[in-house]
Amino acid sequence: MTDPRKRHTLPTIADVAELAGVSRAIASRALSSEPRPVSADKRERVLAAAAKLGFKPNLLARSLTTKTVNLVAVIVNHIHDLSxxxxxxxxxSQIQSIGKQVIFVRVGSAERIDEFLRNGIAYHVDAALVFSDFADAETVRKMFRNDSVLMLNGMRDASSPAIIPDEQVGIAAAVTDARNKGVRSALLVTGRSASPVEQTRIAVYKSELQRQEIRLVAELRGDYSYQSGRHVASSSDWQAADAVFCTSDAMAMGVLDVHRNAFPDNRPRTFRLYGFDDVTLAEYEAYPISSIGYDKAAYIDEILKFLREPALFNAGEKLIQVPTYFVARSSS
Structure with a gap:
């Protein structure tokens, strides 16, 4: 009689191969998340056998064979903006579609980076994607003891490539739109100026405003958030201008809510309003803000190229730029 307390052993890849009538090597290839050569008939038999046995791949064992762990680190300042x-x-979603999983590391400040370095990061990852502007490439390479680092924060060095949106096109189109509608003066509501991306963005706005002969009345500091948009729109520094350019849609939404009386039926009465990021919410009636965006699918496709082909990380200072575009909505 079988002892009910006896623990059943988990099915192995050998069990799957035997049931499917194939070799262990073919079973392993058929179950791999990577595109590996195996006939459709054999793949179908292996998948059916795995399902019948309830087989789940041992990711640790696979990592020892493939030298990968199918983990990607994403380094961020925080996640609170709509964009x-x-x-x-x-x-x-797209990283998971190629058989990898994501871990987020929220930095929040430059001090946290130092803390991570002192205490060490307990993750072995295949690559690190750096969005945080508190983290430079060399530091992240040390954090993970890994040279596969992709910079998405406007910074790069001789050993780590970068991908950024090319904001010149979109900003130029937005400012031209304002000029064509009679705008002669503007406020600029900005985010965290220590960010290299934001520094470039502000410089492009100022250059385009000057080129279009639009006077910059004032530059007001926010932090990309909705709350900071509300704050600057309610502050004593607020001055009359023909247009307000915000370097994030969330701040523009805060401005719009404070000055709803200036937008009857969502149309500008006293000033025109422009955001940045082209977030999904801007497509709806509540916040129809003219905005600057970029093709996020194309941007992520460029990221996935590096994750699929690790050798591309050896490209060093390689810089890839994804073009931006302007979307006119009723706020302008």
Whole structure:
């Protein structure tokens, strides 16, 4: 009689191969998340056998064979902006589609980076994607003891490539739109100026405003968030201008809510309003904000190229730029 307390052994890849009538090597290839050569008939038999046995791959054992762990680290300052949600939901989905999983490391400050270095990071990852502007490439390479680091924060060095949106095209189109509608003066509501991406963005706005002969009345500091948009729109520094350019849609939404009386039926009465990021919420009636965006799918496709082909990380200072575009909505 079988002892009911006896623990059943888990099915192995050998069990799957035997049931499917194939070799262990073919069974392993058929169950791999990577594109590996195996006939459709054999793959189908292996998958059916695995399902029948309830077989689940041993990721640790696989990592020892393939030298990968199928983990990707994503380094961020925080996740609280609407544009973060739009981007990272799609990014996670696409990374998972190639058989990898994501771990997020929230930095929050430059001091936290030092803390991570002192205490060490307990993760072995295949690559690190750096969105945080508190983290430079060399530091991240040390954190993970890994040279596969992709910079997405406007910074790069001789050993780590970078991907960034080319914001010149979109900003130029937005400012031209304002000029064509009679705008002669503008406010600029900015995010964290220590960010290299934000520094470049501000410089492009100022250059385009000057080129279009639009006077910059004031530059007001926010932090990309909705709350900071509300704050600057309610502050004593707020001055009359023909247009307000915000370097994030979330801040533009805060401005719009404070000044709803200036947008009857969502149309500008006293000033025109422009955001940045082209978040999904801007497509709806509540916040129809003219905005600058970029093709997030194309941007993520460039990221996936590096994850699929690790040798590309040896490209060093290689810089890939994804073009931006302007979307006119009723706020302008």
């Amino acid at each position: 973060d949600l739009d981007l990272f939901d799609l990014l996670i």
